Amino acid sequence: MDAGRLAVLRAEVEKQVEVIAKIYAKIRERCHSKDVAYLESLGYQLHNLYCAFEDLFKIVARTFENEVADKARYHAELLRRMVLEIKGVRPALLTEETATLLDNLRAFRHFFRHAYAYELDPRKLAVVLEDALKLEERYKKEVKRFLHLVESAVKRGG
Incomplete structure (x- = not known):
């Protein structure tokens, strides 16, 4: 990866x-x-949160040209890829622990998108919220680490 491509990656990741x-x-x-409208709005924002994380994953996948071939399991496979260190290509973006929290959020997003006839259960929403809040500091550290490793590799010429 050259310095220009690295600069684009950094800018896109930081924007995301x-x-x-x-x-x-x-x-x-x-x-x-605890108002129902606020709970529904919270559910919508948790849905959006996973979508935003997935956009981050797409930036990484597109930059390093490691596309996901299995379109039937695209969302799960894309998340799984972010845990992989691909030797000679890129470091892992996420740890297994962070990916587990994100997978719970991914499952909620799937439910939320397809739950037209269901009411949100405040207890289940609270669990998803707890996982989402745990993610906040974890992902920031992991993204920072990822960018540092990529930059170090570019400086070494690798």
Whole structure:
């Protein structure tokens, strides 16, 4: 990877981290109310949060040209790829622990998108919220580590 491509990757990743931060701010605004409309809004923001994480994963996959071939399991496979260190290509973006929390959020997003006739269960929403909040500091550290490793590899010429 050359310096120009690295600069594009860094800019795209940092912009996506800003998008994720804005969604976290909305989640924090909504997580203290028990009102049904606020719970539905919180569910929507948790749905958006996973979508924003997935956009981050797509940036990484596109940059390093490691496309996901299995379209039937695209979302799960894309997340799984972010845990892989691909020797000579890129370091892992996420740890297994972070990926597990994200997988729970991914499952909620799937439910939320297809739950037209269901009411959100506040207890289940609370579990998803707890996982999402655990993710906030973890993913920031892991993205920072990832970018540092990529930059170090570029400086070494690798």
